[in-house]
Amino acid sequence: MCAHDPYPRSYGTVRVRENAEIAPSVYRLVTAKESLTGPIADPVPGQFFMLRARPSGVLLGRPISVYTSQSDSLTFLILKKGAGTAELCALRAGDSLDLVGPIGNRFLSPAELAREGLPPFGPDTPAEGTDHALRVALVGGGIGIAPVAGFALTLPEKSFDFFASFRSTPYGLDGLAERARQLHVTTEDGSAGVKGMASAVFQPSAYDLVYACGPTAMLVWLRSACLNGPTAWISLEQRMACGAGACLGCTIRTTAGNRRCCVDGPVFLASEVLF
Ligand SMILES: Cc1cc2nc3c(=O)[nH]c(=O)nc-3n(C[C@H](O)[C@H](O)[C@H](O)COP(=O)(O)OP(=O)(O)OC[C@H]3O[C@@H](n4cnc5c(N)ncnc54)[C@H](O)[C@@H]3O)c2cc1C
Ligand code: FES
Incomplete structure (x- = not known):
């Protein structure tokens, strides 16, 4: 929807307020904004964060969309898939996680x-x-x-x-x-x-x-x-590594040339995406 990532992105940690399994292997992870460290900007719908549990056995954060952003909380829905999301789903109230973001463009009304x-x-x-x-x-x-x-x-x-x-x-x-x-x-x-x-x-x-x-x-x-x-x-939910536009691991083909899903997307005009 826009050629460059126009949104500020930064790094911080945040505390879990609650984490509940709301369907088999799907968790609603609510974080408390007042516990945020770092100058994290408020996300807009369609943006995502790279999330990593603290401590973690995985090297890189995992891209997870913002579900809702309220004045006092950020909420994510997480499907337990591999090691990174399993760690996030196992977090309990009071635990911490690292987040980088918000990243990417967004849905425009x-x-x-x-x-x-x-x-x-x-x-x-x-x-x-x-x-x-x-x-x-x-x-x-x-x-x-x-x-x-x-x-x-x-x-x-x-x-x-x-x-x-x-x-x-x-x-x-x-x-x-x-x-x-x-x-x-x-x-x-x-x-x-x-x-x-x-x-x-x-x-x-x-x-x-x-x-x-x-x-x-x-x-x-x-x-x-x-x-x-x-x-x-x-x-698009493309496989990602850096989430910062640097590794090109999330490149997709479009009618306008190659695009990085993380910072040029994740929202694209469907008719321009070459699957
Ligand atoms: C923009 C975006 C938003 C997303 N939003 C959500 C969300 O709100 N909730 C949610 O549960 N999942 C979301 N995903 C998918 C989620 O990022 C992957 O399921 C997760 O990265 C898998 O990591 P893992 O360690 O559990 O699994 P593994 O399969 O062990 O992951 C191994 C590696 O592959 C990458 N990877 C694997 N599958 C995906 C995938 N589908 N997308 C991106 N990277 C992948 C991982 O980041 C990791 O680097 C989103 C993906 C993208 C790109
Ligand atoms: S994940 Fe590295 S450029 Fe997009």
Whole structure:
């Protein structure tokens, strides 16, 4: 969404306020902002931090999206996957973790896209009223729900539909039923909502603008489904090492050339991403 990382990023440590398993292998980690050391800027929806438990057996922090940022807390949703996330999921109240960030660009609201003249708008679009003039859909798949749900909570009430897809038990949907015009949930095992994947309920042609984050297979499908329809902005979860734009380990191919997912993204125009 922007060529360079325009946001200040710094290093600090923070204390865990609570860490609870909210679905099998998925934890909601709440940190207490008052315990932050270092000049960490407030994140905006779509940005992430490199997180590392203290002490840790892994060398590098792991990229984790901000779920919500309140005046007194920063909250993350973490799926236990390998060593780095297992350490984060094992943290208890009072433990500490290192964080570097906030990193990356962000999701821009419809009004902000209009103001910036970014797709689906042209350079001369008036921003006023944009939030309600468009048919907007947000799509979150699996742990990719975190940045999209956090973003949804900052949009005007009833200005969007939300689609959430999971393998099994849903999570990360707090506040969305009240805020979204419609909330659609799918699970692959049929344990909640409609049985199936996002494609079972999400019709791209019914929308003008889509925001999404989720597994690569979902984003590949969404990109092609939106090519002749709505504008889609997607957040990519590329493998990362430095998270600082230096190692090029997170490089992706786009129609505008190679881009570093960490500092040029993680949010990109779907039609520009070459999967
Ligand atoms: C911008 C961004 C935001 C993310 N937000 C979240 C989130 O909110 N919650 C969450 O649970 N997960 C999120 N992820 C995925 C998360 O970073 C990986 O699951 C995690 O790095 C895996 O580390 P590990 O040590 O547990 O697993 P391992 O597989 O042991 O990791 C080994 C190495 O590969 C990297 N790696 C492995 N899988 C991924 C992946 N999918 N994405 C990036 N790097 C990977 C690790 O950083 C590490 O360097 C996000 C990834 C990105 C890029
Ligand atoms: S992770 Fe090193 S450049 Fe992006």
